[in-house]
Amino acid sequence: MSRIAYVNGSYVPLAYARVHVEDRGFQFSDGVYEVFPVYGGRVANMPWHLERLGNSLTGLQLAWPVSPAVIPALLRQMLIRNRITGGGMIYVQITRGASPRNHVFPSRDLKPTFVITARPLDMTIRDIQAAKGVRVISVTDNRWSRRDIKSVSLLPNLLAKQKAMEAGAFEALFVDGQSMVTECAASTFWIVTEEGELWTHPLGPEILPGVTRRAVLTLAREMGLRVEERVFSLEQAIAAREAFLTSATNFVMPIVEIDGHFIADGVPGPVSMRLRRAYIDKL
Numbered sequence: 001m002s003r004i005a006y007v008n009g010s011y012v013p014l015a016y017a018r019v020h021v022e023d024r025g026f027q028f029s030d031g032v033y034e035v036f037p038v039y040g041g042r043v044a045n046m047p048w049h050l051e052r053l054g055n056s057l058t059g060l061q062l063a064w065p066v067s068p069a070v071i072p073a074l075l076r077q078m079l080i081r082n083r084i085t086g087g088g089m090i091y092v093q094i095t096r097g098a099s100p101r102n103h104v105f106p107s108r109d110l111k112p113t114f115v116i117t118a119r120p121l122d123m124t125i126r127d128i129q130a131a132k133g134v135r136v137i138s139v140t141d142n143r144w145s146r147r148d149i150k151s152v153s154l155l156p157n158l159l160a161k162q163k164a165m166e167a168g169a170f171e172a173l174f175v176d177g178q179s180m181v182t183e184c185a186a187s188t189f190w191i192v193t194e195e196g197e198l199w200t201h202p203l204g205p206e207i208l209p210g211v212t213r214r215a216v217l218t219l220a221r222e223m224g225l226r227v228e229e230r231v232f233s234l235e236q237a238i239a240a241r242e243a244f245l246t247s248a249t250n251f252v253m254p255i256v257e258i259d260g261h262f263i264a265d266g267v268p269g270p271v272s273m274r275l276r277r278a279y280i281d282k283l
């Protein structure tokens, strides 16, 4: 049975789903997106994902295409119509709409383009990866300076992730001009220091405010871990006792190697694994 997409108010088979060739998302990446994780057939952390989508829209001076109150019902429809009862993801994209090509924003009356797709994901693959831990490579953070906006302009992230894949790594870790770590190409980066403190980059324009980051910060504090949102270097990351990444579809993923250097003894750390379990239990 074919997958179903939602395009500007209609549910259509994915193969027939279309947007205009002059869509500003296509021509200028003038749009935002959100990834809603699905676990056990339910959307996880829905209010936080909606809140971030609202902030991304504001960041690009875009309006909601429909009332945000309606979106949970649309997402549920997508799960039903795509028969997703276990793990999966729902992708929402909103662009400024279709208009003759011109850098300047067209009239505020322009109808935005609003697309939703959904697909099942086999979460057991991630459990297998998490049991072994993953490798990352560092790359220069050459993105724009508003990384807190989840814009569809992802070219540097794509190039970084491709480089990682070609190096046999799972993720790319962005490092700025001062050798400080920001985040990964599609995930938040964390370390556990020698003193047992949990560190991740503070919120701000340098990183995307990860929803999983938000949930894991709360969990870690509930578990009595000492947490610091602070800037740290690649060198400090390599010397850490543990490292892991978080994202909507990877949950908490232990990192065992950075640029060919093992993290501690090169196996997933106990804090990372405890956080992974606790996070999944709460989904």
Ligand SMILES: Cc1ncc(COP(=O)(O)O)c(C=O)c1O
Binding pocket: 035, 157, 183, 184, 185, 186, 187, 188, 207, 208, 209, 210, 211, 212, 213, 246, 247, 248, 249
């Ligand atoms: C650049 C970047 N940082 C962090 C994240 C993690 O965010 P979340 O936990 O909301 O998936 C993502 C997710 O796609 C991302 O693209």
